[in-house]
Amino acid sequence: MLHLIPCETMMTSNNPKKPNTLGDWAYIAVEKHFNKTIKHEAEVLKDQDPEALHQMRVGMRRLRTAVTGFAPALDLPPAAQERQIGKIARILGELRDLDVLKEALENKYKAALPKSEQKVINTALDYLETKRSETFKLVKKTLEVKSSYQKLKQAFQDWFKEPKYQVTAQLPILEVLPDLLLPEIGEFLLHPGWLVGVETNETKIRPKANLNHQEVEEQLHQQGEMLHDLRKQAKRVRYQLELFTDFYGETYAAYCQDVKKVQEILGNIQDSMVLGEFLTEALQTEKAKLPETLSKELAETRYQAWQEWQVLQARYLNFPVRQGFHKELLQPQGLPD
Numbered sequence: 001m002l003h004l005i006p007c008e009t010m011m012t013s014n015n016p017k018k019p020n021t022l023g024d025w026a027y028i029a030v031e032k033h034f035n036k037t038i039k040h041e042a043e044v045l046k047d048q049d050p051e052a053l054h055q056m057r058v059g060m061r062r063l064r065t066a067v068t069g070f071a072p073a074l075d076l077p078p079a080a081q082e083r084q085i086g087k088i089a090r091i092l093g094e095l096r097d098l099d100v101l102k103e104a105l106e107n108k109y110k111a112a113l114p115k116s117e118q119k120v121i122n123t124a125l126d127y128l129e130t131k132r133s134e135t136f137k138l139v140k141k142t143l144e145v146k147s148s149y150q151k152l153k154q155a156f157q158d159w160f161k162e163p164k165y166q167v168t169a170q171l172p173i174l175e176v177l178p179d180l181l182l183p184e185i186g187e188f189l190l191h192p193g194w195l196v197g198v199e200t201n202e203t204k205i206r207p208k209a210n211l212n213h214q215e216v217e218e219q220l221h222q223q224g225e226m227l228h229d230l231r232k233q234a235k236r237v238r239y240q241l242e243l244f245t246d247f248y249g250e251t252y253a254a255y256c257q258d259v260k261k262v263q264e265i266l267g268n269i270q271d272s273m274v275l276g277e278f279l280t281e282a283l284q285t286e287k288a289k290l291p292e293t294l295s296k297e298l299a300e301t302r303y304q305a306w307q308e309w310q311v312l313q314a315r316y317l318n319f320p321v322r323q324g325f326h327k328e329l330l331q332p333q334g335l336p337d
Contacts, residue, residue: 020173022170022171023073029066030156033065036055036062040052040059044056050103053092053139063085087148098135182326184240189325193226205317220306224269227269231263248328261308
């Protein structure tokens with residue numbers, strides 16, 4: 001059975017107090033990321049600044065993380081549940097992904113190609129613009145009046161006025177932070193993606209050294225989806241950790257930075273693979289028949305990212321590093337007055 005506590009015992013916009021409880025910090029996180037999300041709505045609908053879309057998409061993702069991360073404390077209405085946030089974030093993400101592809105084609109790959117191959121990029125960009133126009137129509141429909149997004153927005157605004165919590169919201173934040181974070185970190189460090197491209201002996205697991213370009217491509221062909229899933233989990237963990245940087249010091253910040261690097265490096269690999277698939281679709285050809293220079297550029301991007309990935313992979317296959325991460329989470333500090 002769900003147990004609720006009176007909202008006046010928690011911090012609200014109309015009842016400010018020093019935030020000490022799990023419920024207080026849940027309110028702060030949800031309100032912060034909700035406001036950052038809706039602030040970009042008008043600019044997204046104008047469709048003139050790609051950064052506005054990027055910021056709204058990130059805001060939705062962080063809002064989703066806050067809702068899931070503080071789930072033990074929150075009692076949100078049906079229209080404001082994590083599932084509803086996820087649906088809208090995915091639609092925004094489809095449009096943002098096309099903008100990322102466009103930027104990569106125009107600013108990174110086109111200039112690196114000989115003139116004989118640049119027409120391929122122009123063909124792909126024309127195809128992208130058509131697809132983007134169709135996707136923007138869906139985004140516009142998603143954000144318009146009487147949409148699920150508007151219902152979600154209203155549900156959160158109503159909740160902020162009269163928030164409801166589960167009974168665990170009364171627990172002191174410093175006492176429960178490890179309980180919130182350790183399961184997330186444990187799941188992240190146990191992800192099978194850490195074991196892609198490793199070798200084992202009787203005493204140690206470590207990344208395979210000195211793989212050539214072809215061997216890296218084979219690893220990614222066979223297990224790229226696993227790395228992509230690890231990247232998505234790194235993103236969720238990063239957002240969760242960043243909710244609580246005020247409670248920890250430099251060591252915690254360094255671990256947060258490592259998680260961010262995992263997300264970014266594996267993201268570079270995934271973006272390159274997605275770009276190759278998009279070009280295949282846009283040009284209606286086989287990946288193996290893409291222009292030679294372009295194929296090499298894409299493969300080189302993946303190869304360089306793989307080298308960076310192996311450094312982090314080796315670090316987090318090291319038991320003392322993982323143990324240190326766990327120990328750090330067990331030692332939150334109180335906020336200054």
